[in-house]
Amino acid sequence: MAHRTLELPPAEAVGTRSLTGSEAVAHAIRQIDPDVMAVYPITPQTPIIEMVARFVADGRATTQIINAESEHSAMSAAVGAALAGARSMTATSSQGLALMIEVVYIAASMRAPIVMAVANRALSGPINIHCDHSDSMLARDSGAVQIFAENAQEAYDFMVMAPRLAEHPDVLLPVMICQDGFTISHSAEPVSLLADDAVRSFVGEYRVPYPLLDVGRPTTHGPFAMPDYYFELKRRQGDAMDALAHVWCDVAGDFAGVSGRPYGLHEAYRLDDADRAIVVLGSTAGTVKDVVDELRCSGERVGLLKITGFRPFPERSIAAGLSGVRSVAVLDRALSPGGPAPLLAMMAAALYGMPVALRSYVYGLGGRDLGLDHIRRVFTELKVARGRSAVRYLGLRD
Amino acid sequence: MIEIRWHGRGGQGAKTVSQLWAAALLEAGKWVQAFPEYGPERSGAPVQAYNRSDDSAIRRRAAVTSPDVVVVLDPSLLAEVDVTAGLDPGGLLLVNTEESVSAVRERVGFEGRIVCVPGDRLAIGAGATKANVVVAGALAKALGDPPVATLKEGARIALGGKLSPAALATTVAAIEAGYGAVSAGRCVPVSRTPRADGPTRGLKRYRDLAVGAVVAAGTAGRTRTGGWRTGQRPDVELRRCINCLLCWVYCPDSAVELSDEVVFVGFDYDLCKGCALCVEACPTGAIAMVAESPALRPGLAPQGK
Numbered sequence: 110m111a112h113r114t115l116e117l118p119p120a121e122a123v124g125t126r127s128l129t130g131s132e133a134v135a136h137a138i139r140q141i142d143p144d145v146m147a148v149y150p151i152t153p154q155t156p157i158i159e160m161v162a163r164f165v166a167d168g169r170a171t172t173q174i175i176n177a178e179s180e181h182s183a184m185s186a187a188v189g190a191a192l193a194g195a196r197s198m199t200a201t202s203s204q205g206l207a208l209m210i211e212v213v214y215i216a217a218s219m220r221a222p223i224v225m226a227v228a229n230r231a232l233s234g235p236i237n238i239h240c241d242h243s244d245s246m247l248a249r250d251s252g253a254v255q256i257f258a259e260n261a262q263e264a265y266d267f268m269v270m271a272p273r274l275a276e277h278p279d280v281l282l283p284v285m286i287c288q289d290g291f292t293i294s295h296s297a298e299p300v301s302l303l304a305d306d307a308v309r310s311f312v313g314e315y316r317v318p319y320p321l322l323d324v325g326r327p328t329t330h331g332p333f334a335m336p337d338y339y340f341e342l343k344r345r346q347g348d349a350m351d352a353l354a355h356v357w358c359d360v361a362g363d364f365a366g367v368s369g370r371p372y373g374l375h376e377a378y379r380l381d382d383a384d385r386a387i388v389v390l391g392s393t394a395g396t397v398k399d400v401v402d403e404l405r406c407s408g409e410r411v412g413l414l415k416i417t418g419f420r421p422f423p424e425r426s427i428a429a430g431l432s433g434v435r436s437v438a439v440l441d442r443a444l445s446p447g448g449p450a451p452l453l454a455m456m457a458a459a460l461y462g463m464p465v466a467l468r469s470y471v472y473g474l475g476g477r478d479l480g481l482d483h484i485r486r487v488f489t490e491l492k493v494a495r496g497r498s499a500v501r502y503l504g505l506r507d
Numbered sequence: 508m509i510e511i512r513w514h515g516r517g518g519q520g521a522k523t524v525s526q527l528w529a530a531a532l533l534e535a536g537k538w539v540q541a542f543p544e545y546g547p548e549r550s551g552a553p554v555q556a557y558n559r560s561d562d563s564a565i566r567r568r569a570a571v572t573s574p575d576v577v578v579v580l581d582p583s584l585l586a587e588v589d590v591t592a593g594l595d596p597g598g599l600l601l602v603n604t605e606e607s608v609s610a611v612r613e614r615v616g617f618e619g620r621i622v623c624v625p626g627d628r629l630a631i632g633a634g635a636t637k638a639n640v641v642v643a644g645a646l647a648k649a650l651g652d653p654p655v656a657t658l659k660e661g662a663r664i665a666l667g668g669k670l671s672p673a674a675l676a677t678t679v680a681a682i683e684a685g686y687g688a689v690s691a692g693r694c695v696p697v698s699r700t701p702r703a704d705g706p707t708r709g710l711k712r713y714r715d716l717a718v719g720a721v722v723a724a725g726t727a728g729r730t731r732t733g734g735w736r737t738g739q740r741p742d743v744e745l746r747r748c749i750n751c752l753l754c755w756v757y758c759p760d761s762a763v764e765l766s767d768e769v770v771f772v773g774f775d776y777d778l779c780k781g782c783a784l785c786v787e788a789c790p791t792g793a794i795a796m797v798a799e800s801p802a803l804r805p806g807l808a809p810q811g812k
Contacts, residue, residue: 192719220719281718319721327724334720335546341713342720349718 128300130261130293134200134226134286135160137268139170140308143224144195144315147175147186151205152238153228153290158200172198180205184212184223191221192330193322196272196315199223202290203230206244210251216283217252218346219331222275222315225253225285226268228294229391231475239476240290242390242442245419246451252346253283254353255420257390261300263417264288266370269303272312273360279352281318287419289392291476303368311367350421357418374418377430379405383412385491386431388456389440390416393472393479397440400484411488416452424459436466436494438487440503442473450500457497466494472503479504508561509650509696510571514590515580518550518737520639523665524580525556528643531661532560535653540565551735551780553588575697578646579603580626580639583804587734591617595697601646603627603638622649624688635681644685650694655686727761728778733805736781739796740803741774747793754785754794776803 128136131153138146138161148158164170173195177183183199191197201209206227216223231237232244245255254274258264267286275284288294303311319328334342357374365371376394379401380386387397394415404411414430414437416422431437437460441450449457453469460467470487472479483503490501511528515521522543529541540559546552557571573593582604584590591600596619602611603626611621624645626638635641640662647658659679667675750771755763762779764772774785786794 218720278718318718329722329724329726330719332720332722337710338716338720341711341716344713345716345718348714 125299125301127297128261128265128302129156129295129297130258130264130288131156131228131295132160132297133261133265133300133302134268134288135164136302137265137308138172138198138226139164140303140305141196141269141272141312142170142309143172143198143272145173145175145187145190145197147177147183147190147197147199149177149180149183149201149205151180151202151230153230153240153294154200154202154205154226156294157226157228180208181212184209184216187223188212188216188219188221189321191216191223192219192317192319194315194317194320196276197221197223198226200226200228202228203232203238203244207232207247210247213248213251213253213283215331218342220281220346220349221283222272222281223283224268224271224275225283227285227287228290229287230290235475237475238290240292240392240442241474241476242287242451243444243474245285245287246443246445248285249420249451251283252350253285253420254280254350255285255287255418257417257419258286258288258293259392259394259415259417261288261293261296261298262370263372264293265300265302266364266368266372267417269308269311270360270364270372272315273363274353274356276315277352277356277360278316278318280349280356282346282349282353287391292392301368307367311363353421354418354423372417373426374421374423375427375430376413376415376417378413378415380412380414380430380434382410383433384410384435385437385488386412386414386434387438387440387484387487388414388416388427388431388452390419390442390452393440393442396479396481397484400481400488403481404485404488409488411491419452422455422459424455427456427459428463431460431465432463434465436468436491438468438470438491438494440470440472440479440487442471444471444474453500466491467497468494469498469500470503471500477504508559508565509576509694510574511558511576511578511646512571512574512594513556513558513578513580514584514588515554515556515639516550516584516735516737517552517554519580520637521554521556521580524639524643525558527640527658527661527665528558528646529560529661530665531647531653531658532558534660534664535657537561538563538565544570549735549780551737552732553584553734573697574598575694576601576646576650578642580642582606583734585611585614586805587731591615595619597695597697599649599692599694601642601649603642620692622689622692624685626685629684629688630681633681633684634677638681640678640681641685641688644682644687645689646685647682648686648689649692651692652694655683658682658686725761727759730760731777731805732760732780733762733775733777733803736776736779736799736804738799739781739783740776740779740799741781741783741785741794742797743771743773744793744795745771747791749791749793751790753788753790757784757788759784777805 187197231241361372439453439456441452513521525541529539537560544555576599579602601622626641629641630638
């Protein structure tokens with residue numbers, strides 16, 4: 110769908126400003142100016158849609174905001190809009206994602222490229238508003254792409270990249286841009302915004318392969334699939350997720366050209382000669398970097414592998430990045446009661462057959478803080494790690 | 508192990524009779540399985556049900572792809588479903604039909620043993636509403652197992668809790684009618700050699716599927732759902748038709764035919780599944796459901812139509 114032209118007020122001042130993660134993402138949405146944003150408010154996502162709504166009310170974006178009666182309806186509206194040919198977005202957290210989840214699976218199977226701004230928050234119960242990754246883990250197998258941001262800058266940058274990732278003809282999947290609730294979404298820090306026209310020309314136009322409203326070329330969407338075709342269709346969806354790794358290289362390469370900020374699906378931080386490493390998602394990676402620098406000053410060979418792409422999971426490059434490491438600690442901000450925590454399970458698969466000790470730590474559930482001391486302790490414990498060990502809980506009162 | 512595939516239409520009791528059959532064989536000391544396979548869940552749509560029986564515990568949960576016996580509860584299915592798929596020439600095909608064995612053989616091209624039973628007529632004669640139990644009686648005779656008394660006990664076990672005593676007596680009478688209508692035979696388990704191309708024949712590879720499972724619109728006309736009608740079809744009194752075309756709008760199967768001038772002309776009975784939505788949609792009462800005419804039901808028309 111072609112973007113409507115609009116006389117915009119003077120463009121936002123380009124350059125570095127103090128913004129929360131929510132505000133940074135809202136600016137990205139304003140600059141992208143999607144056709145449709147279907148939402149239902151929920152903490153800690155609410156500031157995103159509030160700010161987007163203000164931009165629209167002020168005439169600084171032309172997005173049609175659909176205030177749905179629930180997240181299930183919001184996601185459903187986004188699916189219809191995306192398949193009709195509208196660039197479509199939503200934003201959610203926690204219970205909202207849980208209520209959406211049925212439709213997230215459907216969006217992925219119908220290949221609706223919906224960009225989802227997610228502010229991660231613990232799932233009930235007990236009810237809690239603070240950060241952990243249990244909501245994203247609920248969507249782990251949905252077929253939606255999941256990209257985790259370390260800070261507000263990454264949240265903004267990934268949001269700008271998201272439409273091109275989602276809408277690439279080889280992908281056409283929902284893309285979740287995840288930022289830690291409150292820790293990022295409500296924390297102000299320096300964010301460098303691109304110029305509005307730079308974002309607009311970077312994202313380009315959305316071309317839907319089978320427009321729902323093209324009466325000259327009518328199509329059936331969402332048909333029943335029996336055992337004779339369901340399996341093939343799910344397998345086809347897997348290809349789309351696999352394709353994202355290549356698409357990421359192109360999109361991230363172009364983005365680096367515009368912004369000067371290159372991104373991989375994972376980030377290796379001081380891993381080159383490391384014998385111990387921590388693997389983690391989201392904002393905690395920044396805290397770990399500080400501890401790595403501190404321990405490096407005292408001669409310890411420690412490093413960090415930050416996971417940016419949780420789905421698709423860059424298994425091979427992660428394994429290559431950790432090939433020289435003797436022991437690895439995987440920090441999960443979610444539980445899988447009765448089984449290994451989600452990131453640990455994937456790391457164990459990624460590192461299968463490699464001579465590396467693997468330690469599992471769970472931290473930060475329901476917004477529990479993870480201090481620098483906890484991370485120092487993890488690196489200390491890694492010195493003596495052998496094989497696999499039972500899960501440990503950081504910051505828990507034993 | 509004996510494997511049976513029952514072909515019926517939703518509402519004809521294929522699943523029920525498979526459970527009755529299993530109950531009877533359990534009474535006879537066998538290990539049994541009975542399971543249905545659902546497609547579109549609507550009365551009249553083709554459905555399958557299966558039985559396995561053996562002298563030792565049955566553990567396999569795989570599909571029955573090369574049955575010893577195929578039972579067809581509705582003769583119109585012969586034109587709509589590949590009923591003999593996977594059936595070895597050493598097996599048995601039992602069909603509820605008024606047609607002769609040679610006519611059925613010509614329709615399906617099966618060279619093995621075929622038994623025909625006029626199940627609908629016998630069911631009516633016994634006061635029953637469905638032919639499934641008549642056909643079960645005939646099958647017990649044609650296979651030589653289980654004895655008719657055991658099959659009747661199976662009916663009491665499987666249906667006793669659902670049917671009134673009078674209806675159960677009717678069911679038992681229908682079983683006896685079927686048992687008496689065919690000549691005795693034996694079941695010899697066939698050697699099972701599933702076809703290599705079996706269930707994937709003609710289906711697309713995953714790479715060739717359109718993104719998002721999108722398919723072309725307007726495919727309703729390719730699916731002959733006319734066989735789904737169970738006893739009633741819509742008929743129109745053209746004098747009362749105001750050509751509002753609401754029937755055309757509501758028809759889910761493209762069965763309302765329009766002229767080039769976009770004027771209602773009638774129904775395509777190869778496509779009409781008898782849902783009666785058009786009757787509900789018609790504002791003038793021009794459309795009504797009337798008793799089925801066999802000549803208009805796909806698969807029941809005389810051969811060579």
